[in-house]
Amino acid sequence: MALTLLAANNAQTVLAAGISASATSLTVNSGTGSLFPAPSAGVSFFKLTLIDAATGQLTEIMHVTARTGDTMTIDREQEGTTARAWSANDIAANMMTAGTLSYLLANFQPLDPTLTAIAALVGAANKLPYFNGVDTAALTDLTAVGRDIIGKATTADVVSYLGVGTGRLLGAPKVILSTGIYTPTAGTNAVLVHALGGGGGGGGCAANPVSQASGGQGGGAGAFGAGWYTSGFSGVTVTVGNAGAAGTAGGVSGVNDGGNGGTTSFGSLLSVSGGLGGKPGASLPLVAIGQSTTTNTATITGANLFSYAGDDGACAILAKTASPGSISGRGASSTYGKGAGAVSLQSDGLAASGRGAGGSGGISYASAAAQAGGAGTAGIVIIWEYA
Numbered sequence: 001m002a003l004t005l006l007a008a009n010n011a012q013t014v015l016a017a018g019i020s021a022s023a024t025s026l027t028v029n030s031g032t033g034s035l036f037p038a039p040s041a042g043v044s045f046f047k048l049t050l051i052d053a054a055t056g057q058l059t060e061i062m063h064v065t066a067r068t069g070d071t072m073t074i075d076r077e078q079e080g081t082t083a084r085a086w087s088a089n090d091i092a093a094n095m096m097t098a099g100t101l102s103y104l105l106a107n108f109q110p111l112d113p114t115l116t117a118i119a120a121l122v123g124a125a126n127k128l129p130y131f132n133g134v135d136t137a138a139l140t141d142l143t144a145v146g147r148d149i150i151g152k153a154t155t156a157d158v159v160s161y162l163g164v165g166t167g168r169l170l171g172a173p174k175v176i177l178s179t180g181i182y183t184p185t186a187g188t189n190a191v192l193v194h195a196l197g198g199g200g201g202g203g204g205c206a207a208n209p210v211s212q213a214s215g216g217q218g219g220g221a222g223a224f225g226a227g228w229y230t231s232g233f234s235g236v237t238v239t240v241g242n243a244g245a246a247g248t249a250g251g252v253s254g255v256n257d258g259g260n261g262g263t264t265s266f267g268s269l270l271s272v273s274g275g276l277g278g279k280p281g282a283s284l285p286l287v288a289i290g291q292s293t294t295t296n297t298a299t300i301t302g303a304n305l306f307s308y309a310g311d312d313g314a315c316a317i318l319a320k321t322a323s324p325g326s327i328s329g330r331g332a333s334s335t336y337g338k339g340a341g342a343v344s345l346q347s348d349g350l351a352a353s354g355r356g357a358g359g360s361g362g363i364s365y366a367s368a369a370a371q372a373g374g375a376g377t378a379g380i381v382i383i384w385e386y387a
Contacts, residue, residue, distance in 0.1 A: 004044040005103050006037035011094035014053070016070065018087040025073050028092055033070035036094055041066045041073075047100055048074065051091040060084060061097055155387050156189045168387050176381040177355075179239045182266070185385050190230045192305075192384040195272050196336055197222025197298075198241030198261025199376030200313060202329065202349035202359035203278035206251025207370040212283045214251050215316025216349060216361025218329035218339060219244050219258045219376045220275030220296035222310045224356075225303030227270045236267025241274045241379035246349065246359055249370035256280035256370075258313075258359060263299075264379035270302040275310045278329055278349075278361050278373060284318055286325075286366070296332065310334055313358045314342065326365070331358030331374065340374045349374030356380060 013032035019025075028036075037046045045063045052058040060083060063075040076083040079099040113135040121129055121137055128142040152158045155168070170185050184191070200219030208214055222241060241262030250256035261274025279294050298309030311332035319325030328349055331339030337354025342361075349360040351374045362371030 003042075005100065006039055006044050006046040007100075008035060008037050008046070008094050011035040013092055014089045015050075015086060015092055016088065018085065021083045021085050023074070024076075025071055026086075026092070027071045030070060033067060033072070036064070036067060036072070038067050039065055046094055047078070047097055048072065049093050049095045049097065050086050051093070052086070053090050058084070060086070061099065155187075170385040170387055174383040174385070176238050176383065177240060177378070179237070182233065182236050182238045182383065184234050187387045188385040190228065190386045191233050192386070193227050193229065193266050193270055194335075194380075194382040195225050195264045195266055195270050196241075196334055196356035196379045196381075197224075197264045197272045197274035197310065198243050198379040199310070199331065199334060199337060199339070199352050199357040199359070200261045200275035200277040201244035201246045201258030201376045202313065202331055202340065202361040202373030203258045203280040204247035204249045204251065204256035204372045205281035205316070205328070205362040205364045205370060206283040208283045208364055208366050208368055210366050212285055213318045213326050213363075213365050214281040214283045214370075215318060215326055215328040215363045216247055216256075216258070216281045216371075216373045217278030217294065217315050218313030218331040218342070218349070218360045219261070219278045219352070219358030219373070220294075220310050220313045221332035221334035221337070221339065221358055222261045222264065222274045222356035222379050223272040223298035223300050223308070224310065224335045225270055225272045225300050225307040226305040227266075227303050228305055229269050232269060233267065236269065238267070238381050239263070239265045240381060241356075243378040244274065244277045244359070244376035246351070246375040247277060247280055247361070247373035249348075249362065249372045251280045251282040251370065253280060258361075258373045258376070261356065261376050262379065264381060266381060268302075271300070272303070272307070272379075273299040274379065275313070275332060275334075275356070275358050275376060278313045278331075278358065281316050281328070281361060286318060310356065313339070313361075316361055316363065326363060328361035328363040331360045331376065333357050336380055337377050346371070348372040351375045352377045
């Protein structure tokens with residue numbers, strides 16, 4: 001900390017007695033010491049210049065570090081001057097020097113209200129200065145937690161330090177409708193993934209003689225899984241499960257079934273199977289009866305948040321009455337798609353809409369041709385990226 005430089009106007013006197021070149025104190029004429037500042041040792045000082053009375057050509061600049069009455073403690077040879085012996089009645093004056101100007105420039109701020117506001121604050125441990133108005137400042141607490149957060153280099157570091165698990169959402173989610181490589185947005189540190197398998201196709205149905213009818217089962221919906229991943233997701237292959245094909249016209253099991261929906265996967269982190277294709281409808285007498293059905297099954301891995309198997313496709317219902325009293329099996333709806341509705345007139349099944357939903361089965365009446373089922377829809381992957 002710099003010592004405070006003191007000064008007094010028109011402070012000049014003469015030495016009461018001579019001093020040697022090694023003296024560390026001097027005395028001025030009686031009663032004239034009060035013309036000069038009174039510095040405190042280790043805190044303040046003032047400049048004193050001695051000038052010989054005989055010629056006015058010899059000088060020595062000293063620092064006065066203490067004064068008691070007319071006696072001054074001195075620090076010799078300042079600003080390049082040389083210590084020498086001085087005589088009684090030589091002049092002693094508090095004068096402006098080059099060192100005085102340099103000291104002022106080095107130790108005092110320019111007249112600026114902003115800096116003055118800051119300089120007025122008294123710093124203390126765990127305090128931080130801030131402006132609370134125009135050129136006014138105050139101190140606020142700066143806790144250890146605050147210091148730690150300020151010292152973090154990235155948003156991810158702050159999130160990790162706070163232990164909240166997630167950062168900010170990086171824009172709109174990425175909707176992936178076809179197989180490809182996933183490249184995260186720059187700054188992504190975690191992802192929330194929804195995956196849906198492809199929907200199954202509806203089953204076909206057989207041709208019918210008199211007094212018989214047939215109807216195919218609807219396709220099942222794809223399985224669904226949701227997962228949260230903080231590593232291993234960059235550059236993974238995203239596979240979108242294909243749509244289950246429509247069952248071909250006919251009622252032979254294993255031949256005219258709707259196609260199974262394909263498996264959807266997000267690398268090795270998450271995988272969900274597609275919905276099963278609907279069973280074909282054989283030709284049966286017109287009695288109140290439901291055609292055979294297949295229970296939808298699912299294989300799901302890596303869904304660490306939530307998952308469920310897709311719904312079953314509905315079976316066909318054959319009525320005792322003639323056309324159009326029967327209906328085909330309806331396709332199952334999924335999280336992101338609508339299953340195809342049942343058909344009641346002689347017709348192929350309908351295709352599903354959206355993603356991961358099942359197609360409906362075909363329907364055929366007495367003395368009518370075989371009908372095909374309707375196709376399911378492909379799966380989907382949706383990715384939310386977090387910093």
